[in-house]
Amino acid sequence: MPRIADPRARIDLLRAAEAIFAENGLAAAKVEDITIRAGVSKGAFYLHFKSKQDCFRQIVEGVVARLSACIEAARFDECAPPESMEALFEGRLAHVVDLLEFCWQNRGILGMILTGGGGTPYAYLMDAFAERIERQAETWLRHGVEVGLYRDDIEPAIVARLVAGTHERLVREIIKQPRRPDIESWARQAQDLLARGLFSAASSAVVDRTVTKNRERDERPREPRARAKTG
Template sequence: MPRIADPRARIDLLRAAEAIFAENGLAAAKVEDITIRAGVSKGAFYLHFKSKQDCFRQIVEGVVARLASCVEAARFDECPPAEDLEALQESRLAHVVDLLEFCWQNRGILGMILTGGGGTPYAYLIDAFTDRIERQSETWLRHSVEVGLYRDDIEPAIVARLIAGTHERLVREIIRQPRRPDIEGWARQAQDLLTRGLFSVAASAVVDRTVTKNREREESPREPRSRAKAG
């Protein structure tokens, strides 16, 4: 009677394999190392995967699918009134930070995909992911132009490629850092640089007023402490 695959063992194997692949690369990783870390037998491994390469492929596809989910979580069909631009900026910033944080948490596997480490032929999946960001960015850009948030003289298809390229370079830089970088700070800088040139005159005026108010609040002198009256 054939053995029945245990779904819990598969999860343990995938987690162990991801760690082993990230540490050693695909070529140097051994099935035995994976099974020892997962606490299962080699037989259990081959119940779930045809080979080491098959296991890696499933890990890569899972990571890319979760990346796609992060991208799809954003809404691109609603635009707030001009007075709520600050809230819109913060909402979109949080979305980008979540995406970059995911990349940092999965930097080992993503690094292998992007560099082809260990002979991994999966860079095309990242290209497909970048294409998805381009399409989504273009949708958002066209909508924002229609509602007057962005300038009407931009070419959404071109700007979408600039946005996608910026985020791809950010991901590459983040995953090569030895320690966790200031992900939110990096994302905010990128957002400020990209959106400043896109806002319409009306939107820029709202943003400038908000920035000025925030700066004045930060720079306002503190109230002097009341001095005790001389006795």
């Protein structure tokens, strides 16, 4: 009677394989190293995967699928009129932070994919993913121009590539950091710089009012905190 594959063992193997691939690269990684770290036999490995290459392919496809889910959740094709853009701006920032946080958590595998480290043959998946981001960004930009959020003199197809390229470089910088950077600060800086160049006059006026309001709030003297009574 053939052995039945254990789903929990597959999860353990994928986690162990991801760590081994990130440490050693695809070419140098050994199935035995993966099974020892996962605490299972070689036979269990081959119940789930044809080879280490097949295992790596499944890991890569899983990472790309989760990246795609992050992009879908962002709904960058939705825009708001200038008067309600503050909430839109913060909502988009939160989605970008989630995406970059995911990239940091999966920096080992993403680093291999983006650099082709260890002979990884799946960089084309990231290229296809980048093209998808560009298409979505172009849709978002065109709609933003229509509702008056963005300037009407931009070329969405070109700007979409600039936006996608900015975020790709941001991902590359984040995943090579030795310690977790301030991801929200990095994302906010990138978004501020991009948005400032895209905003229509009406949108810029809303942003300027918001910035002034926040600055006044931050500079307002604060009441000293009352000391807790003792005794």
